[in-house]
Amino acid sequence: MKKLLLTLLAITVITACSTEKKEEVKTEAPVVVEKTSTNLEIVNGWIRPSSKGTNTAFFFDAVNGTDLDDTLLTVESDIAEVVQVHETYQADKGMMGMREVKGVAIPKGTTVNFKPRGLHIMLIKLKHDVKTGEEYKLKLNFAKNGSLEITAPVKDMLMKQTMGEHKH
Amino acid sequence: MKKILIPIALIFTFISCQEKFPILDSWGSKNYNLVNQDGDKVIFPHALKGKVSLVTYIFTNCPDICPLTTNNMRLIQERMKKEGINHVDLYSISFDPEVDTPPVLKKFAEMRDLNLSNWQFLTGDKKEIDDLIHQIGVFAVKGDSTVFEDGKTIYYYVHTDRISLVDKEGKIRKNYPGSTTNIDEVINDLKDFNE
Numbered sequence A: 001m002k003k004l005l006l007t008l009l010a011i012t013v014i015t016a017c018s019t020e021k022k023e024e025v026k027t028e029a030p031v032v033v034e035k036t037s038t039n040l041e042i043v044n045g046w047i048r049p050s051s052k053g054t055n056t057a058f059f060f061d062a063v064n065g066t067d068l069d070d071t072l073l074t075v076e077s078d079i080a081e082v083v084q085v086h087e088t089y090q091a092d093k094g095m096m097g098m099r100e101v102k103g104v105a106i107p108k109g110t111t112v113n114f115k116p117r118g119l120h121i122m123l124i125k126l127k128h129d130v131k132t133g134e135e136y137k138l139k140l141n142f143a144k145n146g147s148l149e150i151t152a153p154v155k156d157m158l159m160k161q162t163m164g165e166h167k168h
Numbered sequence B: 001m002k003k004i005l006i007p008i009a010l011i012f013t014f015i016s017c018q019e020k021f022p023i024l025d026s027w028g029s030k031n032y033n034l035v036n037q038d039g040d041k042v043i044f045p046h047a048l049k050g051k052v053s054l055v056t057y058i059f060t061n062c063p064d065i066c067p068l069t070t071n072n073m074r075l076i077q078e079r080m081k082k083e084g085i086n087h088v089d090l091y092s093i094s095f096d097p098e099v100d101t102p103p104v105l106k107k108f109a110e111m112r113d114l115n116l117s118n119w120q121f122l123t124g125d126k127k128e129i130d131d132l133i134h135q136i137g138v139f140a141v142k143g144d145s146t147v148f149e150d151g152k153t154i155y156y157y158v159h160t161d162r163i164s165l166v167d168k169e170g171k172i173r174k175n176y177p178g179s180t181t182n183i184d185e186v187i188n189d190l191k192d193f194n195e
Helices: A002-016 A159-164 B002-020 B065-082 B102-111 B126-135 B183-192
Strands: A040-047 A056-064 A070-076 A080-090 A095-100 A104-106 A110-114 A119-126 A135-142 A146-153 B032-036 B041-044 B052-058 B088-094 B119-124 B140-147 B153-160 B162-166 B171-177
Touching: A040 A135, A056 A070, A056 A104, A056 A146, A070 A080, A095 B140, A104 A110, A110 A119, B032 B102, B032 B126, B041 B119, B052 B065, B065 B088, B065 B162, B065 B183, B088 B126, B102 B119, B119 B126, B162 B183, B171 B183
Parallel strands: A040 A146, B052 B088, B088 B119
Antiparallel strands: A040 A056, A056 A110, A056 A119, A070 A104, A070 A135, A080 A095, A080 A119, A095 B153, A135 A146, B032 B041, B032 B119, B052 B162, B140 B153, B162 B171
8 A cells, every 4th residue: 555655656746747848939941842843833822811901921832843043032912012021030038020031042953931930921011801712813033933923822721731731 | 654645645736736837927916908809998917817818919910920829829719619618718919009909909800700709809008018018028029110102110020929828816827839839738738727
């Protein structure tokens, strides 16, 4: 009986000391994977819903299957007053911030992910509500491969879903 | 021997609960005059007392982190409903009250089809909000900005990414990383915690 009670006591103490602390977060860098196309392509594009006058973001994967290192310079869209290339970053004290980046390298034979908690296109001051189920055109301008026009759906994707959709 | 070990085991069990949800912070005796998305007055944290709460800190012009945190709050709310956890209320406090007026917060919730039955979006006077968040170690600092042709400027905050577990006395007992919160962990904590 004494042994049993001592064992129970030990288990209780171990349980008491096993508090998890998961405050640590890191900004994820763009993932570079093997090329899947012989062209420069924009795949898995989606826009987060938001209301008129506010901001939202456009996410996608840029697949550079060409033999040219390229750079995404700018993005154009009719739905926002200003469109900028941004990245989310981790600042001091666990804070998260966001800043404009001038050009994102898309090396040949790689895919660069523009995804939540990382690179994204900021659609600033929306001209109207952007609702789930709608689709909008965007034009991406590259340094060497010219411009690509794509249509992206509006979705309210969760972190897990975006990670799931970035399997290659 | 048996008589001694059993009380010791009980004491350790009590200590283990305290260890798992220690008091991390509080607003002390201070209260703040806030309003919710409907314009109704909310005395914070007085209004939280008597129920366990999850509190997060956001701004609606945030295109990336705050929508993820808001989605996590929604997932937690959905899991709470599924698992019969009904002793918890949710609060999202805007640290950009100059932009996030009650109608803006209401629209933000409507656009995402959020269930506001036990979830309130709060805003208020800028000084009150700044004091409220600084009191518990939440930071929101103006970073990059965009200036429009009409001269108006919008700011992007560098901010703490957090969801706080608040007890029935208004004290913070655990913090989760808002945009990357482990939903299972929160749900398990809520099942254990009803103080």
